[in-house]
Amino acid sequence: MSNELKYAVFGSGSWATAIVKMLCENQTEVGWYMRSVYTKEHLIKEQHNPSYLSSVEFNIEQLKISNDINEIANYADVLIFVVPSAFIYSELEKLTVDITNKTVVSAVKGIVPETGLLLGEHFHDIYKVPFQNIAVIAGPCHAEEVALERLSYLTISCDDAKKAQHIANALSSDYIKTKISDDVIGTEYAVMLKNIYAIAAGIAHGLGYGDNFQSVLMSNAIREMKRFIKKKHKMKRNINNSAYLGDLLVTGYSLFSRNRMFGNMIGKGYTVKSAQMEMSMVAEGYYATKSAHLINQKNKKKTKMYIIDAVYNILYEGKDPKKEFIKLAEKLD
Amino acid sequence: MSNELKYAVFGSGSWATAIVKMLCENQTEVGWYMRSVYTKEHLIKEQHNPSYLSSVEFNIEQLKISNDINEIANYADVLIFVVPSAFIYSELEKLTVDITNKTVVSAVKGIVPETGLLLGEHFHDIYKVPFQNIAVIAGPCHAEEVALERLSYLTISCDDAKKAQHIANALSSDYIKTKISDDVIGTEYAVMLKNIYAIAAGIAHGLGYGDNFQSVLMSNAIREMKRFIKKKHKMKRNINNSAYLGDLLVTGYSLFSRNRMFGNMIGKGYTVKSAQMEMSMVAEGYYATKSAHLINQKNKKKTKMYIIDAVYNILYEGKDPKKEFIKLAEKLD
Numbered sequence: 274m275s276n277e278l279k280y281a282v283f284g285s286g287s288w289a290t291a292i293v294k295m296l297c298e299n300q301t302e303v304g305w306y307m308r309s310v311y312t313k314e315h316l317i318k319e320q321h322n323p324s325y326l327s328s329v330e331f332n333i334e335q336l337k338i339s340n341d342i343n344e345i346a347n348y349a350d351v352l353i354f355v356v357p358s359a360f361i362y363s364e365l366e367k368l369t370v371d372i373t374n375k376t377v378v379s380a381v382k383g384i385v386p387e388t389g390l391l392l393g394e395h396f397h398d399i400y401k402v403p404f405q406n407i408a409v410i411a412g413p414c415h416a417e418e419v420a421l422e423r424l425s426y427l428t429i430s431c432d433d434a435k436k437a438q439h440i441a442n443a444l445s446s447d448y449i450k451t452k453i454s455d456d457v458i459g460t461e462y463a464v465m466l467k468n469i470y471a472i473a474a475g476i477a478h479g480l481g482y483g484d485n486f487q488s489v490l491m492s493n494a495i496r497e498m499k500r501f502i503k504k505k506h507k508m509k510r511n512i513n514n515s516a517y518l519g520d521l522l523v524t525g526y527s528l529f530s531r532n533r534m535f536g537n538m539i540g541k542g543y544t545v546k547s548a549q550m551e552m553s554m555v556a557e558g559y560y561a562t563k564s565a566h567l568i569n570q571k572n573k574k575k576t577k578m579y580i581i582d583a584v585y586n587i588l589y590e591g592k593d594p595k596k597e598f599i600k601l602a603e604k605l606d
Numbered sequence: 607m608s609n610e611l612k613y614a615v616f617g618s619g620s621w622a623t624a625i626v627k628m629l630c631e632n633q634t635e636v637g638w639y640m641r642s643v644y645t646k647e648h649l650i651k652e653q654h655n656p657s658y659l660s661s662v663e664f665n666i667e668q669l670k671i672s673n674d675i676n677e678i679a680n681y682a683d684v685l686i687f688v689v690p691s692a693f694i695y696s697e698l699e700k701l702t703v704d705i706t707n708k709t710v711v712s713a714v715k716g717i718v719p720e721t722g723l724l725l726g727e728h729f730h731d732i733y734k735v736p737f738q739n740i741a742v743i744a745g746p747c748h749a750e751e752v753a754l755e756r757l758s759y760l761t762i763s764c765d766d767a768k769k770a771q772h773i774a775n776a777l778s779s780d781y782i783k784t785k786i787s788d789d790v791i792g793t794e795y796a797v798m799l800k801n802i803y804a805i806a807a808g809i810a811h812g813l814g815y816g817d818n819f820q821s822v823l824m825s826n827a828i829r830e831m832k833r834f835i836k837k838k839h840k841m842k843r844n845i846n847n848s849a850y851l852g853d854l855l856v857t858g859y860s861l862f863s864r865n866r867m868f869g870n871m872i873g874k875g876y877t878v879k880s881a882q883m884e885m886s887m888v889a890e891g892y893y894a895t896k897s898a899h900l901i902n903q904k905n906k907k908k909t910k911m912y913i914i915d916a917v918y919n920i921l922y923e924g925k926d927p928k929k930e931f932i933k934l935a936e937k938l939d
Contacts, residue, residue: 412818413818413821413822413825414818415816415817415818418816418817418818421816423814423815423816423818423819424815424816424818424819424935425816425818425819425822426818426819426822426938426939450935450938450939452939481756482756482757483748483751483754483756483757483758484748484751484856484859484860485745485746485747485748485751485756485757485758485759485856486756486757486758486759487855487856488746488848488851488852488853488855488856488859489746489758489759489848489852491851491852491855492746492846492847492848492851492852492855493848495846495851496844496846496847499846511829512846513825513828513829513832513845513846514825514829514939515821515822515825515826515938515939518821518824518825518828519821519822519824519825520821522820522821522824522825522855523817523818523820523821526817526821526859527817602757602783605759605783605848606759606783606785606847606848
């Protein structure tokens with residue numbers, strides 16, 4: 274891949290904004306698609322995103338901002354999608370540009386709810402993007418700490434190691450260290466599953482469980498994640514690498530994680546609906562829970578996934594969190 | 607092992623007090639050795655430990671408290687040692703009772719500094735206790751949460767599964783779940799090593815690193831721990847079980863961990879001596895760091911242990927924490 278490749282980010286939330294910031298450290302120009310006309314105009318006028326990471330100042334000369342997804346898709350060679358999974362399907366429906374020869378990168382933290390596919394699979398099946406053109410960006414990385422330029426590590430996964438390295442280089446800086454991996458499917462699942470475990474951690478906290486229980490929960494979660502991913506895509510991987518365990522920890526221990534916060538409200542007795550209304554948004558892990566459940570239903574021999582089952586029963590089957598966690602606690606070790 | 611076996615705890619810190627509380631849920635009588643005459647008298651008069659977990663009330667009828675280590679060693683069949691590793695050598699020197707036929711349990715979180723041996727090895731080598739009579743209690747378990755009766759999990763390791771189960775039963779209750787393991791050496795090393803990683807987490811925090819870095823540090827720590835333990839005692843173990851990973855997390859993420867606090871002061875610029883004076887105690891991990899370093903020095907082919915090396919260089923070689931962590935950050939992934 275040439276060094277002159279043009280990069281673009283699709284989305285304007287905190288993680289999208291953080292990725293644009295990272296790219297601006299290295300690229301002459303970065304394409305940026307966002308749906309909101311207001312956000313675009315504010316950005317151009319005030320040099321910062323009005324709603325997310327607003328402390329990050331951009332040099333507008335360096336950005337090619339548009340509300341037209343096709344304009345940006347046409348402009349760039351490497352397209353990084355950072356739209357919440359709940360909106361990705363409808364956003365992509367606007368896409369008319371042929372992207373089969375472009376590199377498509379997922380920084381979406383979940384599954385496409387409408388199809389039950391990982392974003393990579395979605396691009397492959399619906400948009401005919403070959404697998405070697407599909408990459409994934411995984412953390413552990415809170416966007417807020419990127420804004421503060423606190424040292425963070427990313428893993429870029431792609432079947433094509435050269436492409437992975439090119440993207441890694443484009444994102445690297447004084448405060449971003451990168452490594453590459455060939456486990457595209459595994460890292461995408463890890464990114465999705467961690468949010469379910471963060472909801473579980475939140476529920477536990479809301480119910481009054483303490484730090485001892487939380488550490489047992491996380492220790493069981495990483496073992497469950499390993500089983501789940503192995504069933505979907507068997508290969509040699511060290512589940513304790515940062516892209517899996519690190520990402521689980523930064524989300525499961527974060528008091529700022531929206532998924533953990535959502536779980537906490539559920540644990541404290543809010544209904545799913547009232548917790549969602551209170552947060553005025555839907556936590557990624559909410560959809561991921563259903564997707565993970567459905568995926569396991571399809572397995573001939575089901576994977577033991579006690580934690581995901583408990584979260585599913587609470588969120589989708591109306592089960593009482595307290596009782597469900599008493600049952601779960603018996604299964605953990 | 608008969609159900610009538612008598613249990614005793616040696617030590618009067620917070621973890622010792624928590625273990626006495628657990629035993630009192632099941633045993634008619636529990637022996638309790640403590641060095642301090644004042645603590646003994648206060649306990650008998652006020653029904654609680656004056657210095658640690660003082661919210662826990664004991665039924666004094668249920669306790670056989672003594673300042674004479676031999677009286678308690680003589681009384682009990684199962685001796686649980688919970689003395690800080692820095693004092694265990696001198697405490698044990700008082701022991702004249704033959705303990706070769708008793709079950710000896712280590713809940714000491716470190717290595718005997720004078721001999722560089724794990725407590726189990728120390729009992730075997732110096733006191734001729736056969737290995738099948740030696741057990742280890744591992745967390746993840748903050749004593750403070752035991753006091754609050756928050757659900758916690760313990761792992762009891764012993765070569766003799768029946769003994770492990772007997773001890774597990776003696777500690778189990780509504781709020782304590784137990785499992786057994788045959789990895790005595792591995793769990794003892796894990797208990798010791800986690801404190802070094804907690805110091806590392808504290809140093810990182812003191813230096814201003816954030817949550818993203820912390821999760822990468824923990825992800826690297828568990829891999830390093832696995833390598834270290836494998837070198838000392840190769841067997842099939844899942845390093846992500848609660849006794850290893852869970853215990854690492856509860857310590858590494860705890861704001862109340864003395865080791866993390868000590869590290870935090872070092873990261874903020876205190877010298878080792880002033881941090882120790884300020885805390886009016888020595889963090890277990892301080893000794894563990896030296897022991898782990900010495901153990902690795904003796905390995906023919908050294909284990910890569912970047913985090914322990916960095917902590918060692920800072921605590922024992924006077925290296926600058928900031929520079930040392932910049933070097934360490936390059937090696938993590």
